Amino acid sequence: MVKRVLRHIYNFFNGHCYVAVLHGWLFTGFGQFYNSQYLKGLLFAIPNYLNNHLGHLNEAILYSFTGDIEKSKLVLNYQWILNYPSFFSYAHWDAYKSGYIRDKNEKPPISHSIPFILSAMFATVGITYGRKNYIGPVFTGLEFYFIGLFVGIIIVKISNILNKD
Numbered sequence: 001m002v003k004r005v006l007r008h009i010y011n012f013f014n015g016h017c018y019v020a021v022l023h024g025w026l027f028t029g030f031g032q033f034y035n036s037q038y039l040k041g042l043l044f045a046i047p048n049y050l051n052n053h054l055g056h057l058n059e060a061i062l063y064s065f066t067g068d069i070e071k072s073k074l075v076l077n078y079q080w081i082l083n084y085p086s087f088f089s090y091a092h093w094d095a096y097k098s099g100y101i102r103d104k105n106e107k108p109p110i111s112h113s114i115p116f117i118l119s120a121m122f123a124t125v126g127i128t129y130g131r132k133n134y135i136g137p138v139f140t141g142l143e144f145y146f147i148g149l150f151v152g153i154i155i156v157k158i159s160n161i162l163n164k165d
Contacts, residue, residue, distance in 0.1 A: 017108070020098065029041040048091070054077060057138075060136075082128070093117075111155075
């Protein structure tokens with residue numbers, strides 16, 4: 001049982017598409033660098049930096065993690081930060097798609113984009129909703145991001161099962 005789980009984890013991290021997405025989580029554009037797409041990586045990294053800087057995201061994260069949620073709500077520039085999840089998710093989709101092509105020499109099915117689309121949509125709603133709740137836009141946006149990602153993964157798994165029949 002343990003050996004099977006470890007093999008599954010090894011196979012998961014052995015695929016370029018998943019490692020590229022994990023690199024993209026470190027900083028948007030790193031997934032493209034991992035896939036040797038350096039110009040594209042810069043084209044994702046520079047707007048990400050501007051969006052992050054002008055939206056004051058790092059300050060909001062700092063205040064959120066130190067427990068000053070009200071200050072994190074005030075410091076965010078929502079005109080910039082509401083664009084962040086869609087840009088972030090698109091960069092992950094692009095890194096995933098390029099890694100998938102490296103792995104399998106074919107484009108991924110269009111259904112594989114669903115988790116990335118839903119994570120962007122849910123995170124944007126989470127940031128908007130986070131202005132009004134007690135845990136703030138940073139934590140709510142992250143929470144909704146992961147909910148959208150997992151809902152999308154479940155939809156893809158169900159569609160794969162239905163298409164096998």
